Amino acid sequence: MASNYVVPRIAVVGLGLIGCSWVKGLRDRAAVATVVGYDRNLDSMQEALRVGLIDDFSTDIQQVVRDADLVILSVPILSMRQVLSDLKPALNDKTVLTDVGSVKGSVAADVGEVLGFGFSRFVLGHPIAGSEKSGVAAADGNLYVRHKVILTPEEHTSPDAVALVRAAWEVVGADIEEMTVEHHDEVLAATSHLPHLLAYSLVDTLANSHENKEIFNYAAGGFRDFTRIAASSPVMWRDIFSANKGQILKTLDLFSHDLAFLRHAIEQDDTTTVMGVLTRAKVARDHFSKILARRAYVDPMKTATVNYIASPSGALSGSFRVPGDKSISHRSIMLGSLANGTTEVTGFLEGEDSLATLQAFRDMGVVIEGPHRGRVTIHGVGLNGLQTPPNTLYLGNSGTSMRLLAGLMAGQTFDVEMSGDESLSKRPMGRVADPLRLMGAQVETAEGGRPPMKVFGANKLSGIHYDLPMASAQVKSCVLLAGLYAEGETSVTEPAPTRDHTERMLKGFGYDVQVEGSTVRIKSGGELTATNIDVPSDISSAAFFMVGASIAKGSDITLEHVGINPTRIGVINILKAMGGNIEVLNEREVGGEPVADIRIRSAQLKGIHIPEDQVPLAIDEFPALFIAAACAEGETVLTGAEELRVKESDRIQAMVDGLVALGVDAKGTEDGAIIQGMGAEGRFAGGDIVTHHDHRIAMSFAMASLRGSAPIRILDCANVATSFPGFVELSNSAGLSIEQKEG
Numbered sequence: 084m085a086s087n088y089v090v091p092r093i094a095v096v097g098l099g100l101i102g103c104s105w106v107k108g109l110r111d112r113a114a115v116a117t118v119v120g121y122d123r124n125l126d127s128m129q130e131a132l133r134v135g136l137i138d139d140f141s142t143d144i145q146q147v148v149r150d151a152d153l154v155i156l157s158v159p160i161l162s163m164r165q166v167l168s169d170l171k172p173a174l175n176d177k178t179v180l181t182d183v184g185s186v187k188g189s190v191a192a193d194v195g196e197v198l199g200f201g202f203s204r205f206v207l208g209h210p211i212a213g214s215e216k217s218g219v220a221a222a223d224g225n226l227y228v229r230h231k232v233i234l235t236p237e238e239h240t241s242p243d244a245v246a247l248v249r250a251a252w253e254v255v256g257a258d259i260e261e262m263t264v265e266h267h268d269e270v271l272a273a274t275s276h277l278p279h280l281l282a283y284s285l286v287d288t289l290a291n292s293h294e295n296k297e298i299f300n301y302a303a304g305g306f307r308d309f310t311r312i313a314a315s316s317p318v319m320w321r322d323i324f325s326a327n328k329g330q331i332l333k334t335l336d337l338f339s340h341d342l343a344f345l346r347h348a349i350e351q352d353d354t355t356t357v358m359g360v361l362t363r364a365k366v367a368r369d370h371f372s373k374i375l376a377r378r379a380y381v382d383p384m385k386t387a388t389v390n391y392i393a394s395p396s397g398a399l400s401g402s403f404r405v406p407g408d409k410s411i412s413h414r415s416i417m418l419g420s421l422a423n424g425t426t427e428v429t430g431f432l433e434g435e436d437s438l439a440t441l442q443a444f445r446d447m448g449v450v451i452e453g454p455h456r457g458r459v460t461i462h463g464v465g466l467n468g469l470q471t472p473p474n475t476l477y478l479g480n481s482g483t484s485m486r487l488l489a490g491l492m493a494g495q496t497f498d499v500e501m502s503g504d505e506s507l508s509k510r511p512m513g514r515v516a517d518p519l520r521l522m523g524a525q526v527e528t529a530e531g532g533r534p535p536m537k538v539f540g541a542n543k544l545s546g547i548h549y550d551l552p553m554a555s556a557q558v559k560s561c562v563l564l565a566g567l568y569a570e571g572e573t574s575v576t577e578p579a580p581t582r583d584h585t586e587r588m589l590k591g592f593g594y595d596v597q598v599e600g601s602t603v604r605i606k607s608g609g610e611l612t613a614t615n616i617d618v619p620s621d622i623s624s625a626a627f628f629m630v631g632a633s634i635a636k637g638s639d640i641t642l643e644h645v646g647i648n649p650t651r652i653g654v655i656n657i658l659k660a661m662g663g664n665i666e667v668l669n670e671r672e673v674g675g676e677p678v679a680d681i682r683i684r685s686a687q688l689k690g691i692h693i694p695e696d697q698v699p700l701a702i703d704e705f706p707a708l709f710i711a712a713a714c715a716e717g718e719t720v721l722t723g724a725e726e727l728r729v730k731e732s733d734r735i736q737a738m739v740d741g742l743v744a745l746g747v748d749a750k751g752t753e754d755g756a757i758i759q760g761m762g763a764e765g766r767f768a769g770g771d772i773v774t775h776h777d778h779r780i781a782m783s784f785a786m787a788s789l790r791g792s793a794p795i796r797i798l799d800c801a802n803v804a805t806s807f808p809g810f811v812e813l814s815n816s817a818g819l820s821i822e823q824k825e826g
C-alpha cells in the first residue's frame with residue numbers, strides 16, 4: 084500500500100538539537116511513520132523515546148540504520164568517517180543518507196573514502212539555523228520555518244535522493260538552496276567560521292591578560308555582543324576549523340591584512356582612512372540589519388510591497404518643507420567625490436536614488452560621512468583618485484545615476500559594470516552610449532541598449548561636439564562629465580533648455596564652463612575644488628502639493644525653500660496658465676541656485692494646450708499635472724512629451740490608465756495626452772491604480788484623493804522612497820488621508 088508519508092522510515096544518528104528538531108518537525112506534520120534513533124549517549128536515546136521523538140533505539144548502529152528510507156547523520160564532523168564505517172554493512176541499495184554539518188568538503192571526502200567515490204545516495208546538506216540550546220529537550224519542530232537549508236549535491240548524486248531530502252526539508256518549512264561544495268565552504272568560512280574563530284580568540288586573549296578581572300567586571304555592551312558565539316560547543320568548532328582549514332585560512336589572511344591596514348591608519352593618525360573603513364562597514368551592517376529584520380532569510384532583492392489607501396479628504400494647509408532636490412543631491416556626491424578637499428553638503432536628499440549614487444562612490448573608495456539629517460561630508464579624491472569598485476555598481480531605480488556615471492566612468496582607468504532594478508533595466512542607455520563611443524569610449528549594453536552597462540577604462544577620450552537628439556539633461560551631463568577627461572574641448576548643443584545643474588555646479592566647484600545660448604563647452608585639464616552645498620527643496624516633490632492645494636477647495640499652503648532654477652519652473656508656469664493661484668515669495672540665491680517660498684491657494688483651473696517649450700522644464704511634473712488637468716474646466720492637451728514614455732514607467736500610459744480607472748475621460752497620444760477636465764464639482768471615482776512601481780505615478784494619484792468620492796487604492800508604492808522619503812507622513816500632516824499597507 085502506498086503511503087502518504089514523505090519518508091516512511093527514518094534513522095537519526097546523533098540526537099542533538101539539529102537532527103532532533105528536523106525529526107520533530109516531520110513528526111508534527113505527520114510526514115514520517117517511524118523514527119529509530121542512535122546516540123553514543125544512552126540517556127539521550129532514552130529521553131528521545133520518552134518524549135516520543137523516536138519510536139525505538141538501539142546501541143547497535145547497524146540495527147538502527149537497517150531498512151531506513153533516510154538516514155540523518157547529525158554527528159560532529161570529525162566523527163563522520165568512523166560513523167559511516169560503522170553503519171555501512173547495514174545499508175541496502177535504496178537507503179538515502181544526508182548530513183547537517185557546517186563543512187561539506189570534508190564530509191564529501193569521507194563519504195567517498197568509506198562508501199566509494201561515486202556513491203550516489205548521500206545528499207550533503209547544511210541547515211542555516213541554530214540555537215544556544217542543545218539536545219533532545221530543546222528540539223523545536225518549527226526551527227527551520229523560513230530558514231535556509233543549503234544542499235550541495237555532486238555530479239554523481241542521484242536526483243531521486245536529492246528530491247527526497249529536499250521534500251523532507253520543505254515539509255518542515257525550510258527554503259532550499261543548492262550550491263557546489265566548494266562554494267558552500269568558501270561562503271561559510273567568511274560568514275560563520277571566521278566570526279566564531281575571532282570571538283573565541285578575543286575572549287581567550289582578554290581572559291589571559293593581567294587585567295582580566297577588570298575586563299570581565301565591565302564586560303557588558305560591545306564585548307558581550309561580539310563574543311556571544313564564543314560560548315558555542317568547542318568540540319564542534321574544533322572540528323569545523325580543521326575540516327574547513329583551507330578556506331578559513333584564506334579569509335583569515337584577508338582579514339589580517341585589513342586589520343593591519345586599519346592598525347597602520349590609527350597609528351598614523353590617518354582619520355580619513357579610519358572613517359572610510361567605519362562608514363563603509365556601518366552602511367553594510369545597516370543594510371544587513373534591514374534584510375534580517377524585514378525579510379529574515381529570504382531573497383533581499385524581493386522588497387516588500389507597499390500599497391496606499393488614499394481616502395477622500397478636505398483642504399491642504401500649513402507651511403512646510405519637502406525633501407532636498409534629487410538632481411542636485413546626485414551631483415553633489417559626484418562632484419564632491421572628484422574634487423580636491425572636503426565638501427560639506429546640507430539638505431541632501433536621503434532618498435534611495437541619491438543614496439545609490441552615494442554608495443557607488445563609496446564603492447569606488449571615496450570616504451563619505453553621513454547622511455545624517457541631510458548632512459553629508461565628502462572627502463574628495465580628485466579627478467583621478469577613484470578606485471576600482473569590488474563589484475557591479477548597483478544603481479537601483481535611478482536613471483540619473485547610471486547616465487551621469489557612464490560619462491564619468493568613461494574617463495577612468497578601470498572597468499565598471501552598472502546595473503539596476505527591473506524598471507531601470509528597461510530604460511534606454513543607447514542615448515549615452517552613442518556619444519561616449521564617439522568620444523572613443525568602449526561601452527557595452529545589453530540587448531536594445533538597455534542595462535546592465537559596461538564601461539571599459541583606459542580608453543583615451545577625445546572632445547566632440549554633440550547635438551543632442553532629444554532634450555535631456557542626463558545625456559547633456561553625461562557628455563560634459565566625460566569631457567572632464569577628454570582631450571581638447573567638448574561641447575553640447577541642446578534642442579531646448581533642460582535643467583542646468585551640472586553646468587552651475589561645475590562652476591561652483593571652480594571649473595570653467597562656457598555657456599553660449601543653447602551650447603555648453605568644457606575643456607579637460609582643470610580641477611574641481613571642494614565647496615559647500617546647500618541643497619534646496621525639490622520642486623519636483625513640491626509639485627505634488629502645488630497640484631494638491633490647487634485642486635482641493637479651501638487650501639492654503641506655503642512650501643519653503645524650494646529651488647526655482649529657471650530650467651525647472653515649468654510646473655509653476657503651467658499651473659499659472661491654467662489659472663492656479665501661486666505666489667513666489669522671498670526669492671533669494673543659495674549656493675548658485677535661486678530659491679523661494681511658494682504659496683499656493685486653491686483655484687478653479689481651466690484646461691489649456693500646454694506650451695511645448697514648457698515640457699522639458701516640467702518633465703518630471705507631468706504625472707501631477709495630469710491630475711490637475713483632470714480637475715480643470717475643459718480640455719487639456721499635451722504634445723511634444725514623448726520622453727515621458729521612457730521614464731521609470733511609460734508615464735503617459737500609466738497616468739491615462741489610472742485616470743480612466745477613476746472615471747476620467749483621458750486618452751494617450753504618441754507624444755502626450757488629451758484629458759477632459761471634470762470641472763468644479765467633479766470628483767474621482769474610487770478604484771485601483773497600477774503604478775508600475777513608479778514613484779511619481781503613486782504620489783500623483785495620492786493627490787487625486789483630495790477630490791475623491793471613494794478610497795483610491797494605489798498599488799506598489801515602495802519606490803516613493805526613491806525621491807520622497809516621508810511622503811505619507813508629510814501628506815497626512817498637511818491634510819491628506821493616506822493609509823500605508825505593507826504586503
Ligand SMILES: O=C(O)C1=C[C@@H](OP(=O)(O)O)[C@@H](O)[C@H](O)C1
Pocket residue numbers: 409410411483554555556557558560582702703726
Ligand atoms: O539630470 C537630471 O538630474 C534629470 C534629468 C531628467 O531626465 P532626462 O534627462 O532623461 O530628461 C529628469 O527626468 C530626471 O528626473 C533628472
Ligand SMILES: C=C(OP(=O)(O)O)C(=O)O
Pocket residue numbers: 436480481482483484703730731779806
Ligand atoms: C525620471 C526620474 O528620475 P531618473 O531618470 O533619475 O530615474 C524621476 O525622478 O522622475
